[in-house]
Amino acid sequence: MAAPANLILFQSDNHNRDVLGCYGHPIVKTPNLDRIASNGARFANAYCTSSLCCPSRASLATGMYPYQTGYWDNCIVYDGSRPSWATRIRDQGHTAVSVGKLHFRSTEDDNGFSQEIAPMHIIDGVGGLMMLLRWSDDEPVQSNQWRMYSTESKVGTSDYQDYDREISRLAIDWLTTEAARQDKPWVLYVSYTSAHPPFSVPQRFWDMYPEEEMPLPLAFRAGERPEHPAYQHLRKTKGIGQMGTAEEAMLRRVAAGYFGLVSHLDEQIGTVMDAAESLGLSANTRIAYTSDHGESYGNHGLFGKCQLLETAAAVPLLISGPGIEPGQVIDEIASHVDLFPTIVESVGATMAEADSAVAGASLWPALRGAPEQRLGYGEYHAAHSASGSFFLRRDTDKLIYHADMPRELYDLSADPHETRNLLEDPSNRVAHNLADDLERELRNICDPDATNLRAKADQRQRAEEMGGNEAIAKMGALTRTPPPGAAINLESTK
DSSP states (O other): OOOOOEEEEEEESSOOTTSSGGGTOSSOOOHHHHHHHHHEEEEEEEEOSSSSHHHHHHHHHHSOOHHHHOOOSSSSOOOSSSOOHHHHHHTTTOOEEEEEEOOSSOTTSOOSOSEEEEEEOSGGGTOOGGGGGGGGTOOOOOTHHHHHHHHHOEEOOOHHHHHHHHHHHHHHHHHHHTGGGOSSOOEEEEEOOTTOSOOEEOHHHHTTSOGGGSOOOTTOSTTTSOOOHHHHHHHHHHTOOOOSGGGHHHHHHHHHHHHHHHHHHHHHHHHHHHHHHHTTOGGGEEEEEEESOOOOTTGGGOOSOSSOSHHHHEEOEEEESTTOOTTEEEEEEEEGGGHHHHHHHHHTOOOOGGGTTOOOOOSHHHHTTOOOOOOEEEEEOSTTOSSOEEEEEETTEEEEEETTSOOEEEETTTOTTOOOOGGGOTTOHHHHHHHHHHHHHHHHHOOHHHHHHHHHHHHHHHHHHTTOHHHHHTSOEESSOOOTTSOOOEEOOO
16 A cells, blocks of 8 residues: 555646657656656556546546446536545545536536535536537537637637636645645645647747747648548548648647647646645655646647547656655556546545446556556547547557447557558558457457447437537537636637
């Protein structure tokens, strides 16, 4: 068992695992996140369970995959009906406080926290309904997504950054006024909206990343990018425009804005870490960091998330503090579902009989120097997908299985950026046999085809409850959930 200690768990939104200094990025400046890694452990192969906010956050809360819970998208979301890690430790006398974005159904639900401070949940307990239409392939083109990247990556700011600063202030206030009053180890879950677009950042962050020096994304041009039907559908429904030589300046602006927003996020995390240190909490407080999913920012000719390539499914995972040897790099495959048992053990609580369905395993053996060989798994059933997709990673081999579409296979040791789908060559029998073997392992976890049908059936039922496809299509698309107190903006899908 880990020696009980407090935990500050930072979570961000949309943070590509490669876009941190401690993960080897040559340009991006993340000194505070790098400090967590140097003082503790960096997981080199961590994944979310589904590359969209709500299903990912539901898995982190429950320790279960979407196929187990039915929390598929940003409309059918965590509602407190299953115990969360916060429920488990709260019920054993520990304080679990959240500050900032949760993206569950409602504060009215019992999400397990002792207190939710300035929470962001889905709008009116309903969320962005447009993605439900995928059940019948009626999801319209939503070009507002493309506009947000192509025109709003610039000098400026957003209400998300205002919210981030308020989250930091409130987290520091709790540490200052409440931490010392606790008689058992506590968890403070500090959850930011950055680095979610728009990539509009103040001049001082923009100046850190001169546009003309920014790298172009990988494999973004036609003829280089993957043309799998799933990615063609994603580009179509997101309204992604042409990407070639004429768009290079725009793509460099996107990178500059994204990197600047990551540095803003890092700065906010640093203010809370510095406050904890100044309050004398470091000796008995662990610090952890992860993101709900990644961000493609032009790689593979894609933007955002909503797919299972590494750009969207891979996440940073860092943890430091008492009992964790500094400077570790852990290659064991890890998942957000592992955080439920890891957090419970970290504060000195225990799992309950009701937690038997938790899919994850504590990361403490790996943190103590005893990593295991584990599989990586995730799935996606939400916006901009015509059918469900699933990935299974074993060692460095990664299968992406698409219901009703061709499979993909990547060798991450030789091709870490997934630019060569080995199954495109029908004569490569070694690759096809390996894909068959990985698919058998995938089917030992769940039936992907049945899960695809179940997700669509649930989405159809929810759409009918909200008036049907036609009524939803007239509502307008939700580009992003507004922070607390901000106006709701539903845009035309044209």
